[in-house]
Amino acid sequence: MKPPARIKQTFRLRGDLSRDLADYARRKRVAQGAVVEAALASHLSPDGADRLEAALARRLDRMSRQIERLERHLGISNETLALFIRFWLTAVPPLPDTAQSAAQAKGRERFEGFVETLGRRLAKGRSFADEVTRDLVRSENIAPMADED
Structure with missing residues (x-):
């Protein structure tokens, strides 16, 4: 199957953006046109925002589970410390000055x-x-x- 025809586009970029594009393309060892094409495809993709939202939702869910686990562990730690202190204060008699x-x-x-x-x-x-x-x-x-x- 033959790839779609490529159409030449001419447009202008700000100087700093043009330098950033050239630097990025050089670092990644790809053509500047390929970078622009990928960026445009991502930007114009109708489901791009949905994918981003789904990825963010997954990340937030994972973070929520981690926070819940931390809260649970903190609760266990606090309860353990409180029980130990209560036990220690009620079970250990005061020592005489000589000891x-x-x-x-x-x-x-x-x-x-x-x-x-x-x-x-x-x-x-x-x-x-x-x-x-x-x-x-x-x-x-x-x-x-x-x-x-």
Whole structure:
């Protein structure tokens, strides 16, 4: 099949636009006419706007799901921290003054261990939120929740 006939067009471009066209065509190693032809075809295509809108909608949907996942993980983190603080404040009795320095030294040692463990988990890509979710799914598959009949 024979390609459609090509018709010569003559038009003028602003100097800066002409330089940009020449630079772009040189970088891409294509003819300037091919760049202009592709740009015109894209601009005049009736479904071009629909394709752009569909692509944007897909991207927005993906971003919405990512934000929802972040909100969920943040909620889990906040709830975990709040439960830990409540437990710690209600379960740990105050120390006498004579035991303060030993407790502080032990606390620093434990904190260093915590930071080390956290670093290893993050390096492996593990997430506590993902672990909690897996544990919940596993426990729901094994036994029904206590308040379900």
